[in-house]
Amino acid sequence: MAFEFTESENQQIDRLLSCYPSKMSATLPLLHLAQKRNGWIGPDVIEAVARRLELTKIHVADVVSFYSMYHRKPVGRHVISVCRTLCCQLVGQESLSDYLRERLGLGEAMNGTDEKGHFTVEHVECLGACGMGPVAIIDGEYHEHLTVDKLAALMDQLEAS
Amino acid sequence: MAEFITFPSLAYTDRAGLDAYLELGGYRSLRKALFDMQPEQITQVVKDSGLRGRGGAGFPTGLKWTFLPKQTEKPVYLVCNADEGEPGTFKDRDILRYAPHQLIEGMVIAARAIGSKVSYVYIRGEFTEPWRAMEKAIAEAHESGFLGKNILGSGFDHELYLHPGGGAYICGEETALLNSLEGRRGEPRTKPPFPAVEGLYGCPTIVNNVETLAAVVPIVEHGAQWYVDLGTEKSPGTKLFSICGHVQKPGVYEVKMGTPFMEFFEQDCGGVLNGKALKAVIPGGSSVPMLTAEECKTLCLDYESCVEHGTMLGSGAIIVLDETVNIPHAVHNLSKFYSHESCGQCTPCREGTRWYEVVLERVLAGQGSMEDLDLLQSLGNQINFRTICALGPAAVAPVESSLAKFRSEYEALIREA
Ligand SMILES: Cc1cc2nc3c(=O)[nH]c(=O)nc-3n(C[C@H](O)[C@H](O)[C@H](O)COP(=O)(O)O)c2cc1C
Numbered sequence: 044m045a046f047e048f049t050e051s052e053n054q055q056i057d058r059l060l061s062c063y064p065s066k067m068s069a070t071l072p073l074l075h076l077a078q079k080r081n082g083w084i085g086p087d088v089i090e091a092v093a094r095r096l097e098l099t100k101i102h103v104a105d106v107v108s109f110y111s112m113y114h115r116k117p118v119g120r121h122v123i124s125v126c127r128t129l130c131c132q133l134v135g136q137e138s139l140s141d142y143l144r145e146r147l148g149l150g151e152a153m154n155g156t157d158e159k160g161h162f163t164v165e166h167v168e169c170l171g172a173c174g175m176g177p178v179a180i181i182d183g184e185y186h187e188h189l190t191v192d193k194l195a196a197l198m199d200q201l202e203a204s
Numbered sequence: 205m206a207e208f209i210t211f212p213s214l215a216y217t218d219r220a221g222l223d224a225y226l227e228l229g230g231y232r233s234l235r236k237a238l239f240d241m242q243p244e245q246i247t248q249v250v251k252d253s254g255l256r257g258r259g260g261a262g263f264p265t266g267l268k269w270t271f272l273p274k275q276t277e278k279p280v281y282l283v284c285n286a287d288e289g290e291p292g293t294f295k296d297r298d299i300l301r302y303a304p305h306q307l308i309e310g311m312v313i314a315a316r317a318i319g320s321k322v323s324y325v326y327i328r329g330e331f332t333e334p335w336r337a338m339e340k341a342i343a344e345a346h347e348s349g350f351l352g353k354n355i356l357g358s359g360f361d362h363e364l365y366l367h368p369g370g371g372a373y374i375c376g377e378e379t380a381l382l383n384s385l386e387g388r389r390g391e392p393r394t395k396p397p398f399p400a401v402e403g404l405y406g407c408p409t410i411v412n413n414v415e416t417l418a419a420v421v422p423i424v425e426h427g428a429q430w431y432v433d434l435g436t437e438k439s440p441g442t443k444l445f446s447i448c449g450h451v452q453k454p455g456v457y458e459v460k461m462g463t464p465f466m467e468f469f470e471q472d473c474g475g476v477l478n479g480k481a482l483k484a485v486i487p488g489g490s491s492v493p494m495l496t497a498e499e500c501k502t503l504c505l506d507y508e509s510c511v512e513h514g515t516m517l518g519s520g521a522i523i524v525l526d527e528t529v530n531i532p533h534a535v536h537n538l539s540k541f542y543s544h545e546s547c548g549q550c551t552p553c554r555e556g557t558r559w560y561e562v563v564l565e566r567v568l569a570g571q572g573s574m575e576d577l578d579l580l581q582s583l584g585n586q587i588n589f590r591t592i593c594a595l596g597p598a599a600v601a602p603v604e605s606s607l608a609k610f611r612s613e614y615e616a617l618i619r620e621a
Pocket of ligand 1: 256257258259260261262263265285286287288289290373374375376377378379411412413414416417593594595598
């Protein structure tokens with residue numbers, strides 16, 4: 044089924060639009076809103092956003108391709124974004140990455156989704172929590188001072204739920 | 205010892221609410237700014253305080269505010285830069301989470317100074333927790349009459365909105381940020397015109413960092429001289445420093461400008477992690493030249509001392525590298541960051557950052573040659589002064605400074621190959 048904004052999302056969008064003198068300004072917020080429910084941004088989401096904001100599809104697609112938070116492919120049930128930038132690397136990020144690749148069977152690839160579609164892992168740039176590294180965002184929330192054990196426990200929990 | 209003087213709420217992690225802020229004397233400055241001061245007086249006190257932009261460039265804040273056209277038919281916008289993405293920097297996140305009301309108060313005061321009825325806080329999209337803290341604080345401020353129509357009965361109106369980023373370091377650059385806020389790709393604009401003349405929606409706009417705007421509150425409350433006296437003659441006041449990497453006690457500290465780095469590092473931060481030896485320090489976020497342990501001995505935490513040491517205070521983000529770090533390896537990590545984050549608009553930056561990454565990869569893989577080092581050395585000249593924004597030059601700093609100071613580590617990788 045093609046993506047459409049729900050009644051309650053449309054109300055949220057009305058509130059959003061009242062914050063700006065131009066509809067275009069709501070592009071990023073609407074994309075976030077859509078991705079929150081849909082998991083990723085496909086052509087149908089782009090079309091829904093474009094229609095709602097009276098923009099061309101190409102404009103919205105162009106914006107989507109610029110920002111790394113928008114997933115342009117379907118993702119697993121849970122998304123883990125590991126910070127790979129220097130400050131996290133200095134305090135042990137690489138062991139987390141090794142663990143994730145191994146557990147999810149990604150081989151040499153840094154990013155990807157496991158076969159069962161439980162987890163998508165991506166490596167992202169500095170998350171602005173450098174003193175609490177290594178850091179990863181799991182389903183939108185920061186997890187700081189991560190260790191392989193902590194990460195494993197979190198993933199076990201998510202897998203079981 | 206470092207202590208929270210101008211950001212008292214940061215001493216706590218659980219007092220972000222309005223009641224706690226009022227107990228600390230919150231919103232007194234706003235009353236003063238609304239009832240006892242004219243807009244020009246607010247700008248003057250900020251000018252006199254010597255406050256400089258805390259986002260990285262260090263531009264004098266009060267002076268920036270005077271660049272707005274004196275008369276305009278258009279609305280004037282205030283935009284708070286909460287995109288915090290410079291590697292090593294994590295201070296604004298704490299202000300947003302733990303002192304959101306101080307930011308709101310600072311923004312309303314600034315808005316009165318510049319005659320702005322609407323402001324936006326551009327918060328990087330990943331910052332969900334800071335977003336919620338700000339959302340809650342805005343609702344509280346509205347309820348208590350610190351935001352909205354006729355603030356505290358003064359007749360001054362101001363609305364403040366939050367806007368999310370989409371995951372792009374470049375959107376911290378103020379004109380890229382404005383494009384992003386307009387719903388476009390975050391590509392920096394050519395300047396002039398500067399945002400103060402033609403910014404958001406083509407209207408006069410002031411963009412300031414989170415810490416800058418929050419610092420306006422104590423300045424208005426205690427006066428310019430009080431603030432000046434906290435720091436040095438040329439670098440008045442205090443600054444938030446975020447320190448990370450191989451340090452015993454990483455975190456956010458408020459430091460009086462002019463404090464000797466080693467004193468801060470050893471007494472407040474507990475020195476190098478696990479008692480190892482210090483190798484290098486990047487003092488102002490990943491975009492500034494690194495310093496050797498030896499150079500750190502005479503460094504003071506202020507703008508001038510950093511410049512004297514051939515580097516910059518930047519965003520006040522200190523990255524500590526201990527003796528175990530392979531410098532080319534660390535620099536390659538940063539080069540990857542810049543090549544990923546270059547918006548691609550300017551060829552020298554898009555290609556240059558990519559070349560850094562590729563050549564360093566080769567050197568690390570044991571396939572480098574001495575000519576590669578010359579190549580790395582020469583790229584800076586093709587990037588600096590040839591790009592619209594400062595991302596390209598930022599990518600040059602770690603490479604050039606490390607080649608100058610730790611060349612033997614690069615040569616060793618080549619010789620051992
Ligand atoms: C690539 C790049 C990234 C930047 N990132 C940020 C940032 O995350 N936060 C910030 O406040 N300023 C950032 N800046 C600086 C802004 O362009 C601008 O100078 C600043 O927001 C002005 O506010 P201030 O005068 O209060 O510091 C960045 C600049 C560049 C070139």
